[in-house]
Amino acid sequence: MVEPAKSSPLSELRIALPSLPMRLQEVGRFVAANDYDATTRSMRDLAAEAGADPAAFTRLAKAIGYSGWDELRAALTEARRPSQISPFSGRARGRRPGPNSDVALVTDKLEAEAAGLPRIPAQPIVEAARALHQAKRIWIAGYRSCRSVAELLNYELRLFRPEQVQLVGTSGPDDLDLGAIRPGEAVIVIGFLPYTHASVRVAQAAHRSGATLIAIADNSSAPMAEGADHVLLFEAASSPGFFPSLTGAVAIAQSLAAVTFSLGGAAAKKRLENTEARLAAASTYVSEKG
Amino acid sequence: MVEPAKSSPLSELRIALPSLPMRLQEVGRFVAANDYDATTRSMRDLAAEAGADPAAFTRLAKAIGYSGWDELRAALTEARRPSQISPFSGRARGRRPGPNSDVALVTDKLEAEAAGLPRIPAQPIVEAARALHQAKRIWIAGYRSCRSVAELLNYELRLFRPEQVQLVGTSGPDDLDLGAIRPGEAVIVIGFLPYTHASVRVAQAAHRSGATLIAIADNSSAPMAEGADHVLLFEAASSPGFFPSLTGAVAIAQSLAAVTFSLGGAAAKKRLENTEARLAAASTYVSEKG
């Protein structure tokens, strides 16, 4: 099934552009080139920057079939709206049983997850890593499926900061750890919908105790992101399948560990070497043979 | 007093959220959850949708240090501006040490991992899932950083096959489990270079006992892949960084679980529903509120 190619307001604009009066062309080009400002700033503001009359914007909108600038801007705004991920994109679709349908499921899933990774904002990860670098102690909490991510992070960070990293709930009930959180420490909470009470409690405890709170979540409005100093977002529902995807969370966790290690400099490197030497001495690993 | 990370207005908002009056919290949550609308639509419009007083938005802005809603919105708008976020954020520039090099590291890492995912062969995953579907019992083994992947797989499979899935080494020493493996069962071993002795021993025990062996590894010549009925390969070293990447392994694990579930049909679906109902009854999750 092919969509009737409903053109976006921007392409409508560009198509109509050549047949417009000179001044409207200028304004139209300005809008096309600055469509983000067009959706966010006021008409008069744009007019000032474009060196044009405010009325030209109203006339432009009417010239390409809108009732006025407001309507054009609303269309541009909707066109720019970040793609709302529909949870039922892949699963609700009729997927008839067959030998190839499962392969298609896997392929779709992998591709969707691959597409989600580059959309992860890098800057917040770096900032969170700085916070980890400065933290005197690092707590990590994650429950149910997120537990695996928490443990991964715990493992990697411990490779070069063995004494300062701890998984919440390993040495007794969680509550025991919650009371031990102090200012100057950092707490990482991982979770996504549906959110567990436990993860929210850890986040609140972290915030209350004055520690730096880092939330890895699928949504900026997740309850454990409240009060968080750093929120690292990934797309959990972006891939077809039955469980939320964890690849984004894992990628974030690994990037976080990598940058934190990088900030650690020579000291971190040395500790990592020590740890590796110890593991090798215990003959944990199969020796590579030539 | 610790200075808060003033990276983005959204994080400022989240940090201040818990210490705000109730109504302002509601409004703040709404803004955090709908930040795109916050930048594009009018204050009164938002107020109507949030079911709040317009004045609350002005007060919220002032409460977190802005002169008014206009200024907060301007900050949100600038934070969302696409030009500085998406294109050429880090990679095109020189790689000299500095605040940007870390961002480039993360960006490159994410892109490399994203590129690796579609290269994962789907067919072997489906075949392995069929084996899992037929298995009377499923054992899962993974050590060190792979432990997290093993636990993820264990968790997801247990959601719809609670009695038949078990992580190796949870109920005593590994060796105890190794003797319990029987023909008709399936064993999943996850590992990559450097390979642990433990994972190799599990693989060998599985092979010896006549169980179906599924290896998730970075290389087809990995020692635990020897004698394996199914080998699922991913690229662990494909991404820059200091630790091998686990996103590929996680993606494989989740796909494996998804296909196995799909093969399980109505029975699996029913068990999953039962599990979810039990979790909900235990109020594990934070209830969604409208």
Place this chain on the structure above:
DNA sequence: AAATTCATGCAACAAATGTTTCATGGTCGA
């Protein structure tokens, strides 16, 4: 118990927004 602070909704306010009108100047066809 009284006093005080504070949160909150309502309504009025000034400023701004988008639109329209009007006058001007230019272009094209007869």
Place this chain on the structure above:
DNA sequence: TCGACCATGAAACATTTGTTGCATGAATTT
């Protein structure tokens, strides 16, 4: 050349916007 038409900028318009003062009621302190 004249007249009809249109593009264009400036100003006036009604509407909407964000803000603020005020009254009310709840929570907290004295």
